Amino acid sequence: MPGLVDNCDAGFVMSMPHMTAPADGATQASAHRVRVAVETPQHAGMADVLDYLAEAELPPGTLLRVPLGRRELPGVVWPGEPSAEEAANALPAGQLRPVREALLALAPLPPAWCQLVEFTARYYQRAIGEVALAVLPPELRKLDNTGLAKRLKRLHKQMGLPDPDAKPKKRRKADLQPEPEAVPEVPASPPVRPALTTEQAEVLARLSPQFEAEAPACHLLFGVTGSGKTEVYLRAAEQALAAGRQALVLVPEINLTPQLEARFAERFPGRRLVSLHSGLTPAQRLQNWLSAHEGHAELVLGTRLAIFCPLPRLGLIVVDEEHDPSYKQQDGARYSARDLAVYRGKLERAPVLLGSATPSLETWQHARSGRYQLLTMAQRVGQGALPAVRVVDMAKQPTPGQGQEAPALCPPVLAAVRDRIERGEQSLLFLNRRGFAPVLNCGACGWKSGCPHCSAWRVFHKLDRTLRCHHCGFAERVPKACPDCGNLDIQPVGRGTERLEEQIATLLQDVERPGGGSVRVARIDADTTRHKGSLEEQLAAVHAGEVDVLVGTQMITKGHDFRRVTLVAAVNPDSALFAADFRAAERLFASLLQAGGRAGRDAEAAARSEMWVQTWNPQHALFAALKAHDFTAFAASQLAEREMAGLPPYSHLALLRTEAREGPVAEAFLQQARDAAQAWLKTHGGADVMLYAPVPPPVAKVAGLERRQMLIESPSRGALQRLLANWLPELHVLRSSLKGIARWAVDVDPLSI
Incomplete structure (x- = not known):
C-alpha cells in the first residue's frame, strides 16, 4: 500500500456525535475547555475526542488522567478545533467534567506524533483515542504525575544527566580549592569501517543530498542478499547523527533486533542506542520510550510499534526487509508500519530507506513508476557469487516401498549435505512448518487429530508428547490409542521441523566429521527459542561452527550472516505454492530467495555454494526465475497477472x-x-x-x-x-x-x- 500518503489530506474522519460526561462540581469560572483523546467503548457511539475542563490552558500532546463514567483513564490533549457538527453538539461548560491530573512531568507529545496518529486512525478506520493510547507504553498509561517524575529522575540518573529539579548545593570551603590538573583521556580507537564497494558508494552519494533536502524522497534499496545493505544503513545513520538528528531503524521480527543492535552499538560507541519491541519488560520499554521521546536516544531500533515512537529530531527512517508481512498489525488497528514510515518521512521531512532483496510488488511498482527512488546493488560484497539453484523433480526420485515413508531428503540433496559435512562446512534445511507432524492419523477408522475448537488440525509435538493447536493454543497429551476405535497404531502424517531434525540425524549417523565425532544437528524455530536468550545462544553456536546441519523455519532465512553455510535446501515448498491467497507465489519466491541468500556469504566459498529445492512442480515459472536469481523477471510476470485480474497494486x-x-x-x-x-x-x-x-x-x-x-x-x-x-x-x-x-x-x- 505505499502511496497512501497521497490521500493524507482527504478528510476521511467519520462523523460521530460529540458526547461528554456530566460535571463533577469543579469551579467553572477559571477553567479552560480542552479536547482530549480517550479510548471510548465502541458500542457506546461516543466521539473519541471529548471535552473536559482544566484549571489551566494545556498544550496539545499533554498526557492526562480523566474520568469516563466510573473509571479513570489516560488521555491526550488533542490539537485542532472542533468541527461545526461537534461545536453544535458541544455541551455547555457547566456540564463538563474536570481533568483529574495533567502529567506535566513529561514534555507534550509532538505535533507530528499527533498527526501520525490521526492519519493512522483515519486511514485504517479506527478511533483516534484507540490508536493514540494503544501505541503508548502500557506502563506509561498507568502512571500518575508523581510516578512519572520518579521514572524520569531515574532515567536521568542512569544516563548521567543532571536532575532538573535538584537544588544547587552550597559550596563548601574545600570546594574553593583549585582542582588538580585533569589527566587527559586517551581517545578511544575509532570503530572499524569496512571499505565501501562501488555500488555502496554510489548509493550513499545519491542519499547524501537527501539529508539537506526540503522534501526528502522515499528510496527503495534493492540489493541482492549479501550486497551490504546493513553497511548502507550504518553510513546513512552516521550522516543523520552528524547533522544532530535521530535515526529510527525498523526490523520485521524481534529475533533480528539483537544482532542488528550489536552492529549499531559497535559502529557508534558512546552514542545512546535503545530498542523497542514486545520482548522487553514493561519497565524497559517505558525507559527506552522516554529516552527517545526526550531526545536522549540518538538511535532507535524496533519492530513495527516503534514507528509511533516520538522522536523530536527525527532525521532518518530505515525499514529493513520491507517486504516482510510482520510489518502489518493483525489485530486492533491493523496498520502497516512500512506504509506509515513512508507517511511519517514525508510528514517530518526525513529521508526514508526501504531495503529488501525481494521488495513487495506494491513497493516495486512505486519504484518503477518513479514515486520512489530506486537504488540498486546487484553485486555481493567481495564479488562473491550467488549460490547455484538446483531444482529437484521429486516425481523422478526413487519411490519408497509399500508402507514406507519417503525420506526427508532425496538422494542428490542428501549427498550434497554429506559432502558439506566432510568439508567442514554447514548446511541449512528450510521447512516452514514447526512441530513433529501436522496431524496424527488412525489408519483403521480414519480419525485425525482435529481441534475441537477450530477447523484445523492439532500438530503433534513429540518432545513433550502433546497435540497442540497453533490457532487457539489448545493442547492435550497424545492419546495412547485412537479415541474413536481404540486402535493402538496411530501414525504421524506429514513432516515438521522437529521430525525433520530427527530424521536428518538418523540419515547422517554414519557420517564422521573431519575432526572426528558424529554430525551435530540443531533446530531453530518458535518452539526452541521460547526462553529468553535461547535464540542468541543457538545463533552463537552456528556462527562458532558448532553446528553442521541447521534445521529451521523462516526465522533463519532472513537477516542472518552465516559465514560457514554453503548449502541451503528447501525441503517442502510446494505447500505454500498453491495457497488460495493471490500473494502466495510472491511470498514463496521471497522466502526461497532469502533462504538461498544465507549460502555463500563468504567470498571464498561462494563458488561452490548451492541451493537445492525439492518440488513436485519443477515446471512452475517461479522456479525458473529462482534459478536465475531474477527478481525483476518474476515481479514483471506477477504484476502483469495482477493488472489483468485487477488486484493490488492496481486496485x-x-x-x-x-x-x-x-x-x-x-x-x-x-x-x-x-x-x-x-x-x-x-x-x-x-x-x-x-x-x-x-x-x-x-x-x-x-x-x-x-x-x-x-x-x-x-x-x-x-x-x-x-x-x-x-x-x-x-x-x-x-x-x-x-x-x-x-x-x-x-x-x-x-x-x-
Whole structure:
C-alpha cells in the first residue's frame, strides 16, 4: 500500500456525535475547555475526542488522567478545533467534567506524533483515542504525575544527566580549592569501517543530498542478499547523527533486533542506542520510550510499534526487509508500519530507506513508476557469487516401498549435505512448518487429530508428547490409542521441523566429521527459542561452527550472516505454492530467495555454494526465475497477472471480518452490512466500488467462533475510503441489533484474503 500518503489530506474522519460526561462540581469560572483523546467503548457511539475542563490552558500532546463514567483513564490533549457538527453538539461548560491530573512531568507529545496518529486512525478506520493510547507504553498509561517524575529522575540518573529539579548545593570551603590538573583521556580507537564497494558508494552519494533536502524522497534499496545493505544503513545513520538528528531503524521480527543492535552499538560507541519491541519488560520499554521521546536516544531500533515512537529530531527512517508481512498489525488497528514510515518521512521531512532483496510488488511498482527512488546493488560484497539453484523433480526420485515413508531428503540433496559435512562446512534445511507432524492419523477408522475448537488440525509435538493447536493454543497429551476405535497404531502424517531434525540425524549417523565425532544437528524455530536468550545462544553456536546441519523455519532465512553455510535446501515448498491467497507465489519466491541468500556469504566459498529445492512442480515459472536469481523477471510476470485480474497494486482492498458463535449469524451480519453499503453507494454514486458476497476464510472456525469475511474492492483509494468512513457508523448500529456477534473489524489493505 505505499502511496497512501497521497490521500493524507482527504478528510476521511467519520462523523460521530460529540458526547461528554456530566460535571463533577469543579469551579467553572477559571477553567479552560480542552479536547482530549480517550479510548471510548465502541458500542457506546461516543466521539473519541471529548471535552473536559482544566484549571489551566494545556498544550496539545499533554498526557492526562480523566474520568469516563466510573473509571479513570489516560488521555491526550488533542490539537485542532472542533468541527461545526461537534461545536453544535458541544455541551455547555457547566456540564463538563474536570481533568483529574495533567502529567506535566513529561514534555507534550509532538505535533507530528499527533498527526501520525490521526492519519493512522483515519486511514485504517479506527478511533483516534484507540490508536493514540494503544501505541503508548502500557506502563506509561498507568502512571500518575508523581510516578512519572520518579521514572524520569531515574532515567536521568542512569544516563548521567543532571536532575532538573535538584537544588544547587552550597559550596563548601574545600570546594574553593583549585582542582588538580585533569589527566587527559586517551581517545578511544575509532570503530572499524569496512571499505565501501562501488555500488555502496554510489548509493550513499545519491542519499547524501537527501539529508539537506526540503522534501526528502522515499528510496527503495534493492540489493541482492549479501550486497551490504546493513553497511548502507550504518553510513546513512552516521550522516543523520552528524547533522544532530535521530535515526529510527525498523526490523520485521524481534529475533533480528539483537544482532542488528550489536552492529549499531559497535559502529557508534558512546552514542545512546535503545530498542523497542514486545520482548522487553514493561519497565524497559517505558525507559527506552522516554529516552527517545526526550531526545536522549540518538538511535532507535524496533519492530513495527516503534514507528509511533516520538522522536523530536527525527532525521532518518530505515525499514529493513520491507517486504516482510510482520510489518502489518493483525489485530486492533491493523496498520502497516512500512506504509506509515513512508507517511511519517514525508510528514517530518526525513529521508526514508526501504531495503529488501525481494521488495513487495506494491513497493516495486512505486519504484518503477518513479514515486520512489530506486537504488540498486546487484553485486555481493567481495564479488562473491550467488549460490547455484538446483531444482529437484521429486516425481523422478526413487519411490519408497509399500508402507514406507519417503525420506526427508532425496538422494542428490542428501549427498550434497554429506559432502558439506566432510568439508567442514554447514548446511541449512528450510521447512516452514514447526512441530513433529501436522496431524496424527488412525489408519483403521480414519480419525485425525482435529481441534475441537477450530477447523484445523492439532500438530503433534513429540518432545513433550502433546497435540497442540497453533490457532487457539489448545493442547492435550497424545492419546495412547485412537479415541474413536481404540486402535493402538496411530501414525504421524506429514513432516515438521522437529521430525525433520530427527530424521536428518538418523540419515547422517554414519557420517564422521573431519575432526572426528558424529554430525551435530540443531533446530531453530518458535518452539526452541521460547526462553529468553535461547535464540542468541543457538545463533552463537552456528556462527562458532558448532553446528553442521541447521534445521529451521523462516526465522533463519532472513537477516542472518552465516559465514560457514554453503548449502541451503528447501525441503517442502510446494505447500505454500498453491495457497488460495493471490500473494502466495510472491511470498514463496521471497522466502526461497532469502533462504538461498544465507549460502555463500563468504567470498571464498561462494563458488561452490548451492541451493537445492525439492518440488513436485519443477515446471512452475517461479522456479525458473529462482534459478536465475531474477527478481525483476518474476515481479514483471506477477504484476502483469495482477493488472489483468485487477488486484493490488492496481486496485485497493478492504476486508470486513466478523466472528460469531454460529456461522449463519456471522453471514447475516455481513449480508446486512453489504446491503447497507450498496444502498449508500446507490445514493452517493460509487459504481467503481465492488462488494463481494460473504465467504468463510481458509480456517473458518477458531477458538469456538465461526469466522466469515467480505471483500470490498475499488480501483480508487479515495472512493473506497469514502465508503468506509460513512459505512462504519451503520455497522456499529447493526452490531447492536444482532445477537450473537462476538466481534467485527475492518482490515484496510489486507495482506491475505
